[in-house]
Amino acid sequence: MKKDEFVKLGLDEETAQKCADASAEELKGFIPKSRFDEVNTEKQRLETTLKERDTQLEILKSSNDDVAALKQQIETLQQENRLKEQEHAKEIRQMQRVEVDNELLSAAKAKNKKALSGLLDEIDDAVELEEYRKQRQQQIDALKKSEETNFLFQEENKKISLKGASLGESGVDPTGQPVDVSKMTYDQLCEYYSQQ
Incomplete structure (x- = not known):
């Protein structure tokens, strides 16, 4: 495998390069x-x-x-x-x-x-x-x-970025007060999460 394939699998650049080098070394004696x-x-x-x-x-x-x-x-x-x-x-x-x-x-x-x-x-x-x-x-x-x-053909993997609250974080408004999202309308929720 090549370095970019290892990176796509989630490895960092340095580890991906080491894996790619090891893979290339292993395949030297093989023929297609x-x-x-x-x-x-x-x-x-x-x-x-x-x-x-x-x-x-x-x-x-x-x-x-x-x-x-x-x-x-x-x-x-x-x-x-x-x-x-x-x-x-x-x-x-x-x-x-x-x-x-x-x-x-x-x-x-x-x-x-x-x-x-x-x-x-x-x-x-x-x-x-x-x-x-x-x-x-x-x-x-x-x-x-x-x-x-x-x-x-398969499409290229595109990273999707979502805006909004992150898991595990409590909802706190900019003033430091807890936010009660249960009392918000849909439009207010959309606005709130787009600002997060």
Whole structure:
């Protein structure tokens, strides 16, 4: 957590800074879940690809066909492998985009991420991740400002200040005499409490 988050929880500035430093120190050895998922998916894909290529080589070894047929079979296998690579790159790109969406919606304090993600426009697949992040942030900001969708975001915590008598204090008028609020009219009570 960051310092301002600790302050929002009610800690003083010094304690909040110490907690933020301790939190940052604790998280130094960790990697984000999105990066873990990306690497794990890549590892599984590579293992599957290796098994497929071994199988393909065994088929080619056992083949007693002529050279032209073998060349054709190799070209077909290479084309299939290229298509699989493209599909895998698309999966990774989609995982990264979903993670960006979740991160931006969390930062915008979305009440319901699924509902909001349905309102977001599609962004071209050719767009790089940083540009995607910028475009998505613009869309989220527009939804946050719109009167039709701003209720889907949590409002910032605003401190409410109330004027009037404080709990535990006795009612005393400016002259030092006790005040009997039971004999006051509503307008007099409002005036009395607004001056406190």
